[in-house]
Amino acid sequence: MRIALLATCLGDAMFPDVSRATVVVLERLGHTVVFPAGQTCCGQMHVNSGYLDEAAPLVRHHVETFEDALQTCDAVVAPSGSCVGSVRHQHAMIARAKGSPELAERAERVAARTYELSELLVDVLGVTDVGAYYPHRVTYHPTCHSLRMLHIGDKPVRLLRAVRGLDLIELPAADSCCGFGGTFSVKNPDVSTAMLADKMSNVVSTRAEVCTAGDSSCLMHIGGGLSRLRTGVRTVHLAEILAKTEDE
């Protein structure tokens, strides 16, 4: 399969290892990965902060970029439930709200072929064992948008269970939000931190070395708190775990 990678703006700028890991996993499974270099941002931050006028051109830019990519690719993948959620549930809505039904239809076509990483692996490519080896005690935080917008269910857990050496510990109150919420984290810093505190105490209670998730943004939030408190727990994206093998 020929797959276009949506690195996401945050992933591209701050977490390049996550996108590199995504490339590694997909290539190990025998697929070709393409990086449409025109890509920037899905516009989610603008939409969720109420700046639809500013978001609309970003939606158009995204649709045009990945429409082109899909001429030669079979699917688009992003290592982020949240960005895929935006592509799937917001792009067409924004286009319509801004009076462009034609763009909305194109956005829907792009969205229909855009997948979050675990969706692509499990549903489209039909694999749960990607040949990874990761000898660590790990707990998994299902991010809100992957859980309740994309309904990815236990796909990431099935992938993690197939990783050799990995000791997966269930996270208490796993489905409760970590308190990030994009600009919520700075508009409502006190509530955000209160939520983060509970998430961290649950993570720490598992005595895991690593907390993983499918979204770099949520991990940046949880990791930022765990680091501040010197808990010694690291945050590692699901893609990075799946990329590791015994050869490394």
Next chain:
Amino acid sequence: MTTFLGLPKPVTYAPEGVGNLRGDESFPHAARSALKSAQLRRNVGIATATIREKRATVVAEVDDWEQLRDAGAAIKADVMARLPELLEQLEAAVTARGGVVHWARDASEANRIIVDLVRETGAREVVKVKSMVTQEIGLNEALESAGIAPIETDLAELIVQLGHDKPSHILVPAIHRNRSEIREIFMREMPDAPADLTDDPRRLAMAARAHLRKKFLSAKVGISGANFAIAETGTLAVVESEGNGRMCLTLPDTLITVMGIEKLLPAWRDLEVFLQLLPRSSTGERMNPYTSMWTAVTPGDGPQAFHLVLLDNGRTAALSDEVGRAALHCIRCSACLNVCPIYERTGGNAYGSVYPGPIGAILSPQLTGMNGHSDPNSSLPFASTLCGACYSVCPVKIDIPSILVHLRARAVDHTRAQSAPNAELISMKAVAWAMRSSRRFGRAERLMRLGRLLGFRRGRITGLPWPGSAWTTSRDLPIPPKETFREWWLRERGALGSTEGDT
């Protein structure tokens, strides 16, 4: 004046200065104070966790739960689509059965109508069924200033009233109080509380019961809200757990019911759907203990004078918003409050309105309007991480996250139109400009790399000036990487036709 669906624009919002739909400070500020109370967080945390579990258990028993939700949503959408017609049908049915229907455009008008009606009876005391709408319009305050004593008869509302407090939850208004606090309130405020009262829940309930029983037997006027009103028959319905409602609805000579115009159901058979959805979503019960239904006046049985006050108070304004109007589908079950991670930490009073939590964050601003940045209700649509827990439990499938986003846009557009560009608008515009081109975005990323200097010693960024300080007061930030993914790809794979899609 333009019209939309026959509704006049500009719309009329709930008036300021009357009722309880707006607090004094913005959500972030009110939340900061609320978060300081360890007692409140413990009380609300334990209570919401308990009720969440109960709900999940009883909902899981119903095989056709999703179909029931769809039916609930469809019936409510139908009601909103033909509200004028159904309201007139209700009025005709109630009038035909000997009731009197009053139309109140807002809280002030409703309060005036009710105060006048009570005055006509000569009563100095009224017994009240737990009702959100009377809290919304500030009826108790209006009655008190007219020299009429309103007696709350729901146990939790009584606790709130005696504690000179505000309700903090739609269903369990004293959720922020624990039993020892309740004992203290009773000892202080209830003259007939037994001297040896303990904080045993049963003892507390019995003390309240004895106190209230005298009130029920002497009251001449009862005041209630309504969970449902059936347009077809003119029947009103109240569902409750304690039986106090049944007393208020049957014992007094005069019954006054206030209801928001959105509470309608077209036909009797629609109750079948909602009487399944409501108790399971609300109290986590298969069926609520008391369901009272009445149709105006039944000669010789129950109240012989019945008044129905139909209240708008901003509902027509909400109805005129194509996206936002789904908030009017709400049946006040409070399932969204119980699963909301924000509500769980702050409690309800931080929202400033009698409608707290996710539903309050979309309902209150629509009823009052959002008057710019300084309006506390303009901050409510932002009081959410958009985690979606509310939507997943809503019995009538209100897509609260989408409506929150929609109202955020309305708040931003209002600010945009009213004032000079603020720092947030300017930075949002700048970021959007950079992100419309991958070249500009790449340059911005290289600029961000300067951030490495901020964390060069610790390997992470631990302190930033405002506005970044809002993040770094409690969280570290990773330092930007030496090489972005884009740069790595160009360096490693540049030859592989990587520029496709560049615009």
